[in-house]
Amino acid sequence: MAIKEYAQGQAFNGVQGRTYDVSEPSWPSPNRAKEGAPNVLFIVLDDTGYGHLGCYGSPIATPNIDALAADGLLYTNMHTTALCSPSRTCFITGRNHHSNGMACITEGATGFPGSNGIIPFENGFISEILLAQGYNTYAIGKWHLTPAEQTSAAGPYDRWPLGRGFERYYGFLGGDTHQYYPELVRDNSQTEQEKSPEEGYHLTVDLVEKAKGMIADAKQVAPNKPFFMYFCTGAQHAPHHVPAEWADKYKGKFDGGWDVYRRETFARQKKLGVIPEHAELSRHDPDVQDWDALSDDERRLYARMMEVFAGFLEHTDHYIGELVQFLKDIGEYDNTLIMLVSDNGSSPEGGPTGSVNENKFFNNVPDDLAQNLAAIEDIGGPKYFNHFPWGWTHAGNTPFRRWKRETYRGGVSDPFLISWPKGIKAKGGIRTQFAHGIDMVPTVLDCLGIEPPTTIRGVTQSPIQGVSLKSSFEDAEAEALHKTQYFEMFGTRALYHDGWRAVCPWPGPSFTEAEHAFGDGIDKDMLNTLDAEAWELYDLTKDPTETTDVADKEKARLISMIGMWYAEAGKYNVLPIDSRTTERLATERPQIAEGRKRYVYYPGTQTVPSSASPRLLNTAHSVSVHVTIPEDGAEGAMFTIGGNDGGFCIYMKDGKLVYGYNYVADERYKFVSDSDVPAGDHVLSIEFEPTGKADIAKGKGTPATLKLLVDGEEVGNGEMPKTIPIQFGLAAGITIGSDNGSPVMLEDEYRPPFAFTGTIHKALVDVTGEPLEDKEEMIKAYLAAAMARQ
Template identity: 30%
Template structure:
């Protein structure tokens, strides 16, 4: 939205993983001032109509709504995730999912499905606009964010596709991406984390459920693709397509969340499912009231050939597809030139012939590469970096240093040559000490410039998230827990009375 590094605009991490101590630093304020510029404000100033529908999620709920930052029309779910058929929260302890239209709270209609309805709303906004004036439209689909939901019409199309399991399919996908030329032939897979389950260790029932969960995931993606196609067809019928640049980007890696665990935690989660009236049966996976997720093992398959997945600074959590088409964009197929998410704003401003100061952004325009004028977006010595909750990376040409925090990482920096090892399997820091130290120094300079704070070795964003979840659950479900305890005590008291009565009769 801003062309800036997330810390530079007060969004140093997810709002769910911030602590009171972190909020004292500007990079973690989770709040935007009214004069915060976005791509929407800049394009509005240039005469564009601006629209957004879908998942917003910048800071606290209601704190930074898009109508304050250049969007003429907006229909957004703010600062959280929710169901695809209704505004039902999926996080235990959450009370509601908040939707806003043009800054005002709204309720969802009964006939709601996220991908279809968000595209419908976007078409409505464009249709109601001035057809003689240009527009910028940001469609932020919920697919494929948890909960994974789509009708059986789509899920059933993938019957049998995932029955081989994640271990086999991870190897198959490695060979597939090599054959397509998406990665070099030298690419190998990183070992799976110890916490990942082996497919062969699952019971037949567990395999059946897990395969079905991935079917829902695939069906939801196909459904989203269909509705994106509807939007493109609408633009074509209105005579707008030939003058429209379309960008499609993915979330930052596949989501590894789980909906079942072992031991007491699963008992508590099952109780929450009952209280919230979730239907997690096999037959209902993907349907209304379901709570479906693919888990870390399938997420690893979806990220293949890269290591790990969403939230981490490995390639599995940073490198995602970007598809661009439209006037002035070369039909060049797959390009390997790196694009930072912050590059999108200056690139689109450049494409729209809107004057701007390149030095005002962390990102840079990559329009020359998209136009086919060059096959590069950055010189070999240029660097760019990322950091979220201790997960960090810095890129320089073919080289990358990265650090992943627990639970999947150990907070140690490593050096990889992505030109031969995009799977990040061979740490070359020991063989290239000068390069390694130089890149570490560049990361430190970046960190100080943007205001990223260093977390301690025991700090863990997921711990913060989980603690907040527990607190929310205690706050929301204590009446249920109290009622359960009282019911148990009453049952024990009645049982005691019954046993004592029977004993007296026997004694008599």
């Protein structure tokens, strides 16, 4: 006999008699998806340019991604926002990035409706929609959608993945991470990787294994229950990390340089039909060096950096292939709607010369050719946080101009493909309709026959702003439904409208041609000047690569499009225009806890992210750790902030107290106590006292005197001629009792996690600038700081 059911929220339709024998049961219906509903898989690549994938003409081998395109549709006119978090909000909500409060990355929020870093609940995620439709929902890999100051263990957790409709999560919350030593989160708490790099660990491999496991966990119980998976690699973002054998496949293949790459890729793009035959290759960018004018050492270094990137991408493709093969093996591939996309164009954050530490870029520290050459054999391994030079960035965005962060097409035109064997009859087709990241959600809903909900968990929903691409699936000539789209990022602006594109670059068409520097602010007078003089206009039907500015010939059209840009800006909360960079990163934002001068930390707790940590740069501070040293001594890290890209660690080694400081991997300072620390109960401290002014523009934080103290008595000191000026590390956080992840100091000093073998009671960070003179005073300070937080 079939079980009787009734819809949840409806009246009981069974019979309730006085006794069981005269009653008939009925059950609230489980939340089931429609019979035959497809799985949905979003694969989001990071910093992957238009000219990076094989199916877009690249020389880099991406056979598994190419196979998806051959089994589905390749879109040649997809657009994003030019930056990661803003684009990702578009992919997952169907609304524009300013509508989502994400004008910039969350760390660059400025406190205006379009730039507060807080995605409103009225902009529902596709995960929330599909969860209510009976789907399992999984997020894997990069997140970067939670306000940075809300990523600590104090929460709140309502904007973490599990708070936005995902049932399970495994990945990293920030913008990038070390591929061999990632900062991992499982669901709502931090976790550690399950093996070391020496044992074969790499983040991409781990993410694919976890993705397969999540799918299998549910499918073995409920084979007919569909899933939505948001799978986001850390690749191809820096650090470009891959085992050497993958990079070595490309030895010698980039010795011709970036202009050869561009010309050859451009020719393949025409042959593949990815760009029209009449298109012209955009100019050699004035900011990019002439390959032939470089020294032999520079060419050797830069070619190797690109070999590593290419190996990294092929490695990523291989493991995406493993995920797709898994879907085939369990019989789910044919009915899985797959969308693969990149979040922006290729990244210029390696600067003109590339870097073995991307954190130099964020600290204004210039790169050093000699240092980079010395690292050449280890680039791609765990030791460095490497990024290629922007000549390869320019090449990776072939055939377009410029790159990530800017609104020429090189920054915003990205790879995009759709595969769904059961739902799309056309195979291997190219689609040229204009599309934007906000179109992904409405396309999925259209394919699934789901109307956008009017409410989610009691919150009235805003209208979805994208359009469905489904009409183009079987008709290559279908009308492009997305007619108008604004762009804005760091003050660079653009507008697409019906085949035309207006662009207002900032600080100029290139840095070389600009009168201002990237990051300079646009004030009201400058904005008026830009609107009067700086807008360019391109007819994309004739000039898809933006090579010929027709602003002078089409003044009326341009004026109309500038006005249209402002209309869109008003509609979607784009204003105020803000071209600042590092200043935005330094903006004060609301914190969960009020600011204080003393912070107490405990062993056995999660890493405290930098966004919720005291600021210890360019200011006097002390760190004290209350420990018990056993009779046979102790060693290990007691207090750590940062990693191999910058930070410091207080540790015990060979019986002595040690302070190790990593200045963006350029220099490391080490201070060791004059004598051994005896067994027993002690407070071990360091005091950092600035001795001069910072020169932040030149990448130098304050010089400082460093003192080591045991129970308030000085046991060592030294001078640091320069320190980190802006941020310790790209994923810096405070860890008590170990140096997890990539180590602050070199591996000949210690190897992670270098857990402390004595007992840590608590640690105190003091930013009052006042010295703590004895052990008793330190203990009192601990208690006072702890009580103040009750």
